[in-house]
Amino acid sequence: MSRDPLRVIQTSVTQSPVIKTDQPPSEPAKQKGRFRPALLLHEDHDLCPGCGEPIAIRLMLEVIEELGQAQNSIGVIGIGCYTAFTSSMDVDLVQALHGRAPSVATGAKRMRPDSLIFTLQGDGDMVNEGLQEVIHTAARGESVTCILLNNGVFGETGGHMTATTVLGQRTKNSIEGRDADYHGYPILIGDLLAQLGGTVYAARGSVHDAAGVVKTKNMLRRAFESQLEGGGFSFVEILTMCPTGWFVPTAEGPGYLDNVLGAVHATGELKNHERLVTTAQLLAETRPSGP
Amino acid sequence: MSRDPLRVIQTSVTQSPVIKTDQPPSEPAKQKGRFRPALLLHEDHDLCPGCGEPIAIRLMLEVIEELGQAQNSIGVIGIGCYTAFTSSMDVDLVQALHGRAPSVATGAKRMRPDSLIFTLQGDGDMVNEGLQEVIHTAARGESVTCILLNNGVFGETGGHMTATTVLGQRTKNSIEGRDADYHGYPILIGDLLAQLGGTVYAARGSVHDAAGVVKTKNMLRRAFESQLEGGGFSFVEILTMCPTGWFVPTAEGPGYLDNVLGAVHATGELKNHERLVTTAQLLAETRPSGP
């Protein structure tokens, strides 16, 4: 738990009336959003306060529903904090071992070529333990969609460094910050995957703010659509907050994501069929002044 | 054996005298080259006629000798046809499992930071079974040199497709030629490695002709030098002939290499400290008219 129980919450207290929000409004109103996406069986989960993973999972489920694929999808789930959602996601699932989801997805797709097959993995799962699996799956051009929840740490085991941890980032086993000489450099997995012949779509989004969430949802939609068109491998990386693993106060998660992870793993589309963009180019465009 | 025993050798028979070559010349002459490099215990080996791997191994051993590293080198050897040379290479060696050499090299380097540590691997070994190892080792910026003998097939087990086999290439299990839809696309491993933060040197050479051999030797020298300077990860990929695995007549190996493998895995330097070049750029430069 990163939240310091002694920290006093600072809110701007105005004289305004506080509006009752414990039930739907009595005035005539149209419901525009529900607690949970249709494809979630219940809202409860044990993930930490301020974790970005549930936000990403919502998006993914919404897109599946919106594309009419609720009854035509098989998800292959890695091992990480998000695994807790396997009991509440209302799509058919296969639990894979840590790192192994892309191969499992491959086998499923080859036997059910018309189903929407996706993986859900963390950065530890995909870029550490299972790096080879996802690269080979992309090179092979499997028509599956791999979704990466990238928080730059192993959340589940307590916040250790992964292959995407950015330089200087403090983690449980790089307590002075990731040091290039001792720990090496982060891998920009999106760049590696985008350039492979079998990849048709690759993008990197983020859930640190509402605009990021909206953009990320569009990426997920495009990725799934590419798969349904049968083209080849598609990939969406989603930067998610892990205040617990980052040792930052919960509320500072989004800012830390944007300033630290986002300054290296820049968001944007990396490949859309013929168009190929590198992270370096994205960074130059979106953060011309540098991190 | 790819060589058809019935094929008649066509040589241009002239009226010239055939010069005796069974012993050194009696006329005063300076010896410019010896049968085997100094660091090879004997010349015998069981590799196929026309195999490119012994040529590459010669270069590697010559460079080690020339850099004065004969008594300061540890080679970590993968599993493939070239493994047969572990009994004749006169440097300290560690035999690794198929795919695992880069990690073994890492452990050795960390304990002996001043030694020249290199791996010798085939494409099956490095780009199939152990893809993840070499990428992580490069990202980590380990000061080791990984040497890839890339013939686009598993030679040792009989010529099956690997992750570098180019489209259309016939192999034992892609007998109609590698088909992108069924088998996926080749991986340009040099490009993946060059772009990683921990890589200081990456190049792709070839032994299909004498000029290629000379260039490749320079690449090996630069790679080893980068390591000795302590900079980070270095990598040399060497395209080698495997007439047996390619199902082509032995003498056609070099041409096949150049026209088929070389048209995709273009040769040249991919990274030299700050300078980064992609294979696509190399192709545009060296084969402007396309394969």
Place this chain on the structure above:
Amino acid sequence: MRTVESRGTITVAVDRCKGCELCIPACPPQVLRMSTDRNELGVPYPELLPGCTGCGACLLVCPDFCFEIYQYETPVEYEVNV
């Protein structure tokens, strides 16, 4: 005193809120603030002030599925002390 119009409103599942505060900066008109009270989990939760536009940004960023969003057919007005 001034009048503030709410074009929309929300319901909040207070007892599911883990108090992460992600919703607070996400709200474009800045009409969410953390309570001084604590919920069953022992943490403060968001309270709504007048001026909600029903944009759903809070819902988008909340990791705990605490929000429902409504858009009024006719905006509702509140008197506010500034």
Place this chain on the structure above:
Amino acid sequence: MRTVESRGTITVAVDRCKGCELCIPACPPQVLRMSTDRNELGVPYPELLPGCTGCGACLLVCPDFCFEIYQYETPVEYEVNV
């Protein structure tokens, strides 16, 4: 008849040769050709004609370590029927 100068020469370990022919096209002055005889392994091996420059290209491409290279202090001349 014409005179051909050899600036260098080679020794060939004939019985180690596997007959791959890689040395033949590698030789810049094209003075190597495959024998009609066969060696212990049952394959033809390279024969040297006049005109060797001692460049060592054959050595560079031979997978079986069959070549030694020499450069003459004074070039040697051969009479050749064309």
Place this chain on the structure above:
Amino acid sequence: MEREILLSGVGGQSVQLAAQVLAHAAIHEGRQVMLLGTYGGTMRGGSSESTLVVGDEALISPPIVSRCWSAIAMHHAFWANSTSKLRAGGVIVLNESLFEAEVDRDKYRVFDVPATRIATDLGSPMAASMVLVAAYAALTDLVGVQSLVEAMRESVPSYRRQHLESNEKALRTGYDSVEPGLAPAWKGDCAG
């Protein structure tokens, strides 16, 4: 002789720190100790428990016990586990300020210590667990107050160094807040 002590409370109440302080203090006094902390749930407000065994010589007790000699309760929330293991006649030292459950005062020797109030009065409400273990130490003579203070200095992680003073004050105040030796640990045999 071996004494089992179960500490329990709610995550965030420094139950584990209190257990460590007691353990380190016992080591200072030459005893053998064994300590196993367990946490329930991933959220703040989950259970925090610790099993501590202190003895004269090589311990026989495994790290999870079925019966125990005494219990320290910072809160009633996760008290059920402790109470199920306590031997009849066992010693209970509870944080009167927060503890709201029923306790069979005939079966056990119960001591109420207003630990949170004492700590709040000292200006450091987070040091309530220090008050409580110190009171426990005094009541049972398990360890002396000086050992506790030194043990606390060892146990507090470096990034919490600013709390050393207030913790020491809490320990000393807690130790003095009860009548010492009412339930001696090292005299007589295991109660019940």
Place this chain on the structure above:
Amino acid sequence: MEREILLSGVGGQSVQLAAQVLAHAAIHEGRQVMLLGTYGGTMRGGSSESTLVVGDEALISPPIVSRCWSAIAMHHAFWANSTSKLRAGGVIVLNESLFEAEVDRDKYRVFDVPATRIATDLGSPMAASMVLVAAYAALTDLVGVQSLVEAMRESVPSYRRQHLESNEKALRTGYDSVEPGLAPAWKGDCAG
């Protein structure tokens, strides 16, 4: 009854093909067969051997034998292994054109067939192994010539279809080149 046949020669002499033709022919004639080919070395010119067992019913022999009833030798080079396994009185059919080793003609029943010469005369020197197995078949009555021809048609890989005719001619010529039934396989018990 089971008959073990060891075929041997030098890589490139089509020893394995010959063994397969014999095996397929035996299947045609309703027999059980077992066949295991082994190669020595990676280079051309290494050994090429094959163990074939043919029998009336479920075979008892394992795929590697210690003793055998007969041997077919395309060349003397790797002959030692066969000769060490041959039972006294065993049948040897050898390629007289190339075979240059000593054979104990008192101990074994030896038949010399100039297989390479016959094949060369037919214009297809590579079909020598066909000549030799056919001669073997005739001498031992192991299988008939028609079975051999059909078996050959099944065994030749598709990219060698151009050799079907010459192979057939080699088989028939080989079959007719010896006096049939001199060393019958299916009469009497295992020699030696």
Place this chain on the structure above:
Amino acid sequence: MTRRLMEGSEAMVEAAIAAGCRFFAGYPMTPFTEVLEHFAAKLPEVGGVCINAESELEAVGMAWGALATGARAATGSTGQGLALMQESFSEMTRAELPLVVFHMARGQGDYFQATRGGGHGDYRHIVLAPENVHEGVALTQLAFELADRWRNPVQIYGDYLLAHTAEAVVIPTSDQPERPPKDWAVDGSLGGSGRSRNLNPLGMEKGTKGIEPEPFWKRLQAKHDEIAKTETRCDTESTDDADVVVVAFGSMARFARHAVRELRKDGARVGLVRPITLWPFPTDALAEACEGVKRVAVLEQNGGQMIDDVRLSILGRAPVDPIGGISSDAAGFGIGPIFNPDNVRERIRGALEGREVAA
């Protein structure tokens, strides 16, 4: 039903396809390579898929995915490659996936790997060890049946000799028993309904929170107990009046059988017990066959592995002695000099004479 001459690897692949196998993934390694090659050539002809996986880890993962959709699917390798699959093997057993594994071993040194596994926790694979190509065909088809029946992985333990020996075999076609419906598989159709599935190795149920491994694992254990009770298979020959019973499996048993018959001809009182299932080991059948024998001689091509199971069956009622041992060719592919009828007969004769037989 024509007989065709096929090497074991080809025959078993044909048998698998006839049994409905539609997916295979593998990575080459001698002597397993030909199994992969035959699947690669033949599966597309029946609309199946064979992937030349980039490694053994990926191969087993692909099989996992194919199995999850309800297809009959398999992978394989030699012991080295299977070593890499151990985590998947144990978890697939827990996920109750009917995997079939073609293990073409480099000899018999992988008995422990096959029967005890190197995964974590309590799990077992059914292990079938064919003696020859005919049985290779039959046991391949049985493997798919058993895998489905028990929802448990089944390994076929072969070796170089099985893979490379050709015999004239008949591949039985689809007179297969009715297959149990795979009401546990995922086809993607059950989302959005609350009845979607989660195929997992932890016993995790949809709609609940947390997992309860203990009852789940105990249920698996009970299943394994049931398999152990009902699925042992064993072949005995001439044990009734035997002084010495030889125990051997797979290719080694072929040599043992030959020797036993030859020795019987000489009047020796020797019998053979051949476990067909290495797990569950035919403990009872072996114990029964060895009642009253003077000695049990274990002929295995390794340093002594199956002998544990033999001793566990005999439990001291007769001396149990090894007459096999480590034996390898120069390439390490597993065709050691022990595979020689004379050699084997001498070893058994040694046991008959009460001599100690050197490995």
Place this chain on the structure above:
Amino acid sequence: MTRRLMEGSEAMVEAAIAAGCRFFAGYPMTPFTEVLEHFAAKLPEVGGVCINAESELEAVGMAWGALATGARAATGSTGQGLALMQESFSEMTRAELPLVVFHMARGQGDYFQATRGGGHGDYRHIVLAPENVHEGVALTQLAFELADRWRNPVQIYGDYLLAHTAEAVVIPTSDQPERPPKDWAVDGSLGGSGRSRNLNPLGMEKGTKGIEPEPFWKRLQAKHDEIAKTETRCDTESTDDADVVVVAFGSMARFARHAVRELRKDGARVGLVRPITLWPFPTDALAEACEGVKRVAVLEQNGGQMIDDVRLSILGRAPVDPIGGISSDAAGFGIGPIFNPDNVRERIRGALEGREVAA
């Protein structure tokens, strides 16, 4: 020599470093994670290196490289992660590398994995199972000694309780016995001389052609026989007059010992045998301790694995019954409800009364 309160994971890491371990690589997994964390924190302080490897496969490979240079080096994981290392484990045993493995298991279900392995071929690891943190320290140091002495991997089989229980321990410093010189290691200095080395698992020699695995593997087998003869370790208590002997290892033995002492107080004739080396299993010591007993009760937290070794030791001379079973907490980390003194005592009492004890 001050006593310090340390959790098992920390104490064992300190013991390893005091024993000269200078390299560690691992990948996090509960309950092994803290071992990695402590190595990561402490090794750099002594000039050593700890790499947060990107996977278990890479971790074991790195340890391989470090060991090859002659350093004392280790890796570790839980059973799941070790499953991935099986190929390396068997080949490192053949390459005779003195690897030390910290196995912090999720319970005792990995007994087969530890003692039989899931690698290929014939090989064994020495397996040490500490009962408590004090012994964890001692056996860690012994592990490095044995690994070097035998040039063979040594595993330390611990679990959640061992890793997380804190005790006041003393870490013995460098009063280590003289270390044998590593005249087999490679330091890069021997090239160009004809005496360069090739550290390999195949018995391949420099300057020769081809390999000769059989004699090489037989030599390893002989080494393992020698280890089995000389390195068994076993702890017995109150077995002299016992009617029932309980056999248990590791954390489970802690509970068994407690129960045996309590039951002895009540006059029950019960004893304890605790194998300290799981391989080599203390067959003789166990057989001796169980002479004349009415029953041997095997208390292990799994579906029945060590019981094979117990039965192989007793060979029918007394009934051998399981009194443990599968037992897990909800997270699957291995602290099942069987770890309860009352529960254990009742199980042993059941064995004393001749009742069948349900798992």
